[in-house]
């Protein structure tokens with residue numbers, strides 16, 4: 390049992406179900422390029438930066454593009470994605486997320502967002518929960534993508550806590566690895582089969598409680 394002082398939350402697939410919108414937009418792009426990819430392959434895109442995701446997808450389709458073409462394709466995907474997230478409402482906050490964030494704050498635990506997304510502020514403002522985070526670290530502030538722990542270490546630093554005092558909530562394989570690489574506890578949101586490195590796996594934040602947090 391550790392003295393937990395802070396919770397760091399990934400955004401897509403943990404707080405809101407934007408993982409579905411990322412999937413839809415990437416699938417549309419792949420289909421336009423004449424191929425498709427599986428849901429299992431999609432698991433490897435979670436937590437992965439926009440540029441790297443595109444490179445993985447092009448690789449799966451056996452398609453080669455110049456850097457300029459890649460930039461255009463990534464922008465095209467992001468335009469579709471932004472169209473979808475601009476329609477979001479507070480109803481799209483995943484079950485239990487609001488309640489758990491509020492419980493953490495009521496218990497004097499610090500909260501941070503640690504996301505690879507450059508669209509995180511748009512999403513937080515759309516669903517109205519930006520004020521529930523003491524600090525926000527996202528794709529605009531980091532240079533090394535998950536599984537590098539930079540995003541979470543920056544969050545811990547901004548909160549003034551040490552990595553061992555943090556628990557990270559993540560739905561991505563790369564995100565769980567990033568937390569472990571940073572010396573933090575990781576709670577996986579998803580399946581035990583996929584998130585093998587997590588200290589605890591739950592299906593959603595509605596299954597989380599302060600009691601479970603303190604047992605980690």
Ligand code: G6P
Pocket residue numbers: 401411434435436437438439442467504505506507508509528561
């Ligand atoms: C999150 C998602 C990824 C996404 C990445 C970048 O980590 O899980 O699927 O590619 O953010 O998001 P962005 O909104 O900047 O394209």
Ligand code: MG
Pocket residue numbers: 399400401402403435436559560561564
């Ligand atoms: Mg995620």
